[in-house]
Amino acid sequence: MKRQSSGDNTGNFKSQDALMQDKMKYELKRYEKLHKLVIKSLEEYLIMLKNAKFQELSDTLTQPIIHTIAMTLSGNQFSESKLNITNYTFISKFEKYKETFFSILDGIQQAQNLKTNNNQQHATILDLQEQSDILTDIEKLKEYINTHYSGQKAVLFEINTELNVAPVIYPHYLEYIKRHGLPENSVWDSEKMAIIILELLNEGVITQSDIFL
Secondary structure (H helix, E strand, C coil), X not given: CHHHHHHHHHHHHHHXXXXXXXXXXXXXXXXXXXXXXXXXXXXXXXXXXXXXXXXXXXXXXXXXXXXXXXXXXXXXXXXHHHCCCCCCCCCCCHHHHHHHHHHHHHHHHHHHHHHHHHHHHHHHHHHHHHHHHHHCCHXXXXXXXXXXXXXXXXXXXXXXXXXXXXXXXXXXXXXXXXXXXXXXXXXXXXXXXXXXXXXXXXXXXXXXXXHCC
């Protein structure tokens, strides 16, 4: 009886070992299928992001595709009933997974760079909007001139790093002097200067960069 019991136990151990092997095969098969159906597809889009091909990424990674990938992840594609491990032979996909994670890292870096650029562009847009507001509002322009064009704050000359080049007076200051003479105590009349600036801007004589120094 003891021998028979021992034999039964050995059979049980073999059965459990076979079950464990099948379980491992199912798990490996799931990862292979995950790579084939999802990761491989995402890697294609990550490479576009890495290479800053934003238009191609936008045209290619559409909402229906995103929904399809999401449904694949959420569905029963990876259940044991959908996996066939008959005659399954394990093939290592480790290097493929490594490549995918490198693509993810590169994509994250590109996204960070894009965010930084967007922040810088947003700041530039706000500056330009503020300048536009000033140039379209005579009172704001007068206030700006009072703040930045008075006394020692006034920048009459274009700054040039070449010391052998004579300084060139900015057109709006020159026009002001022609019309009204040099200002007393270096205080430029804001209303008069505002009129001159708007005229020269309209004529294309000066640009915003000549005003907002």
